[in-house]
Amino acid sequence: MKFKKYILIALLLIECATAGAKDYKASFFGIQPGGQVLNTKSIQFAIDHISASGGGRLIFETGKYLSGSIYLKSGVTLHLEEGATLLGSLNPMDYDKKIWMAFIFAYNQQNIGITGKGTIDGQGKYVARNVVEMIEKGLIKDSYKYGRPSEGSRPMMLNFRECKDIFVQGITFRNSACWNQTYDQCKNLVIDSVIVDNVAYWNEDGVDLVDCEDVRVTNCYIDAADDGICLKSHDATKACKNILISNNKIRTSANGIKFGTASRGGFSNIRILNNVVFDTYRSAIALEAVDCGYIENIEIDGLVSQNTGNLIFLRTGKRWGEGKSRMENIRIRNVTADIPAAKPDAAYGYEGPEEDQPRNLSPGIMIMGIPEAMISGVILENITFRHAGGGNIHYANVPLQQLNLIPEIPAKYPDFSMFKELPAWGIFVRHAKNLQFSGISMECEKNDFRMPIVLDNVQQSQFKTLKIKQEGLKKEIYQNRSKGITLL
C-alpha cells in the first residue's frame, strides 16, 4: 500500500520533470538546415510557440541554420546538437538594434538556455566587412574611428538583459563581429563548458557580465581578441555580486579576467578560482574601479598565468561619475606567472595594438590607487613569477627620487600600460594601504637596472618571506612617502 503510494508520487514527479522539458525539432517549424535559407522568422515563431506552449527545448540537429536577430523567450532553451551551427546572416540589415545590436536577444525573460555541443557562428569578419561597405557607401551613419564600425553597428552573439535563471552550456561561440556575449542585470546565470573562439574582428570580448548576480562561469575555454571574462557595472545603483569564475582557460589580446572598464556601481563577493590565462597581451587579472564604483571582497585563488604582458593590475581612478571609487579586501593566493620579453599574443587574430614608443617591460604586479581612492586591504600570498627583465636605463628611466614624474592620470582609460615606464620590474604600488605580501617569489631573467619593488605612498603594509632572484640586486624595496611598512 505504502509502496504503491511512493510509485505514484515518483511517476507524478517524473511527469512534472518531463512536462518542463518538451523537445521540439527545428525541422518541425520548417527551419531549414541548408545554410542558405534565412530562418529568422521561423526560428522566432518556434521560440514564441514553445514559450506559449509551456516551454521546452528547440533542438537543432546537424546542419547550418542561417538566421538574423532572434529573441529567446521564457521557458525556451535552444539546444544545438553536435554538428549543428546557428549561423549569423552576413547581411547587417538582418540584425536588430535594441540598446546594442545582437544575434540572440533576451530581455526580461526567465528560465532560458542555450545548450548542446553545437556552434553559434556569427560570421563576424564578413558581417563587419559588409558593415564597412555600407558605411563607406554612406548608407549607415557611423563615427567609423580607426576604420572600424562602432560597436553599436556590429552585432554581438548574445545580449541577455534583465533575465533570470539562464543556463548556457557546452556551446562553441565563434566569430562574433563584436563582443561575444553580454549578460546585463541578469540573475542566476550559469555559463559552463563553453568554448569561445573569437578572434575575427575588433572588440571581441569572450564573456561580458554586467551588473549580474549569482553567476557561475566554469570550465570554459576562451580565445578572444578583446577581454576574456569581463565584469562591468554600467548602473551606479547596481553591481556584479556573488560570482564564481572557476576552472576556465583564457587567451586574449587584452586582459584575461577584468573588472571594468565601466565600473559605476560595483563588484563584490567574487571568487576567481583555478583559472589559467595564457598568451595574453595585457593583464592576467585587471581589477579597475575608475567610475566611482567599488570593488570589494574578491578572492583569487589558484591562478596560472603563462606568457602574459602583466600578471595583476589593480586600479582606482576617477573617470566617470560622482563620488569616489573604492577598492578593498582583495585576496590573491597561489599564483604562478611568467612575463615574457616578446609580445605574448603575437600571431593571434586581431592582436593587441603595439604601443607608439618602445619601452621597458611593465612590472609583474601593479597596484595603482589615486590619492582620493586609496586601494586598501589587499592580500597577496604564495605568488611565484618570473619576469623577462632586461630593463635598459638608456632606453627610458624614471629616477627613484623623482617618482612624482609618474603621472596620476585619474581620468585616463585604465590599463597596465597607461603609465608607460615604471621604476620596478616586480611590484609597483602607489596610493595603497593595508597590503599583506607573503610567500612572494620573483625572478628577473635578464639583467635589469630597476628595483624589484617600489612603494610610493603606501601605508601600514607587510612583506613576509620575500624571495627575489635578480642579477646584481642591491636593494629589494624602495619606499617613498610610505609609513608602517614591515618586512618579516
Next chain:
Amino acid sequence: MNMKKYVLLLLICLQGLTLFAKDYKASTFGIHSDGTTLNTRSIQFAIDYISANGGGRLVFYVGRYLTGSVYLKSNVTLHLEEGAVLLGSLNPFDYDRKGFSALVFAFNQQNIGLTGLGIIDGQGKYLARNVIDQIEKGLIKDAYTHSRPSAENRAMLVNFRECKEVTVRGVTFRNSASWTQTYDQCKNLTIDSIRVDNTVYWNEDGVDIVDCEDVKMTNSYIDAADDGICLKSHDATKACKNILISNNKIRSSANGIKFGTVSAGGFVNIKILNNVVFDTYRSAIALEAVDGGYIENVEIDGLQSINTGNLIFLRTGKRWGEGKSRMNNIRISNVTADIPAKKPDAGYGYEGPEEDEPRNISPAIIVAGIPESVISNVSFKNISFRHAGGGNIQYANVPLDKLELIPELPAKYPDFSMFKELPSWGIFAKHAKGLQFSGISMECERKDFRVPVVLDDVQESTFSGLKIKQAGKKKDIHQNNTKGILLK
C-alpha cells in the same frame, strides 16, 4: 533677355524633376539577385533610405529577388526592369499580418509606385501549401474551411491602404496565394498596363479596389482564379468614386468585373469602357449592392464578353448592415456576348466550383432586386448576345404561373447562380423599375422551353428594337405583376 528667362525656368524645372526621380540600384543596398538570399531587411532598408532622402526609384535589374513582407514608403517607386522578379518567400513566417498578410504593404503613404516590365511572383501555390503544413501541425490556428487556409493567413501580393498618388504600371503579378492586389481607401490611383497571372490557388482576385477615389484602371490583362477587377466598399461612410476601368482584357473563374460582395458604403461615378471578358465562369459584369450601400451612376460601354457563364448580373439585397441597399442609374451600351453550354473556365487553374445539382443555363441578363430595394433606371442599349439555350423542361422547371417559387434570398451571398433554375434564357428581371431596353438582339442556339424575357414586379419600363431568334418561340416577354411596360 526673355529667352534667357525661359531657359533658366526650364533648367529649374528639370532640376526639380530629377530631384524626385533619383534612381538607386538594388545592388547598392546589398540586395541579392540570386533567388536564395532572403532580402526582406535589405529591401526595407533601401525603401526607408530612399524615402528619407527625398524619394526615388529602387531599380531591380535582371534577377530573382527573394523577400518577405516589405513596406513601401512615400516617394518611393519599386521599379522592376524586364527580367527582374520580386519573389515572395516560401516561408509563411516571412510575411507580416496587418489585418491581412501581404508581400508589399503601404499604409498612409503618398506618391508611391510599382513600375517596370518585371514580375512580382508570390510563389503562392507553394506558400499556401506551407501554410497548410503549419495548420495541420497545429502551429497556425485557422478555420481551415474546405481545407483552405483562410485568406488572412495567405499573403496577397500588394496591400495598399490610405495611400495617395499611387502608380502601378507595366508589372506582371503572378502566383499570389490569395488576392493579388488590394487598394483600400486610396486616392489618385493609376493602374496601367499590368498583367495578372493568378490561377495557382483559391480566392485569387485580379485587382481589388476598396473605397478608393479617382482611380484609372487601364490597358491591363488579367487572368485570375477569382474575380478579375473587383470594387468593394468595406466602410459604410466611404465609397468607390470616380473610377475609370477601360481597355482591359479579363479572364476569371468568378466574375470579370464586379462591384461587391462587400458593399457597405457605395459605388458612384464609375465608367467601364471597352473591356473584354472571356472564358469566365460567372458574370462578365456583376453589380451587387447587398450590404446597405448604393450603386449609382455607372456607365458600361463597349463590352465584349466571350464565353462567359453570364453576361450581366445586377443585384440588390440585404445581407449585412442597416438601411436599404440602392441601385440607380446604370447605363449599359454596346455589348456583345455569348453564353456557352459548357463550363467556360474549364481547364484553367482553380476552376470555379461546379454546382451540386445540374441545371439549365442561367439567363444572360439577370436584374434581381428585392422588394425593399427596387433596382431603378437601368438602360441597356445595343446589346447583342447568343445563348447556348438547350433548356430542358424535364430537367427542371419553374412554371411561369408560379414565379413566387423563385426565392427572394435577400441575405444570401449574391451570384448569378444563386436562384438556380430561372424561367427565361435571355433576360430575367425582378423588382425593378425604369428599365430601358433598346437595340437588344438575342439568339438562342439550341431548342429551349423557356421564354426569352421574364419580368416579375417590373414597373415603368420600355423595350424597343427587340430582336429575338429562338426555335419554336411562342412569345417574347412574359410579365407578372408589372405595370407600365412599353413595347415599341
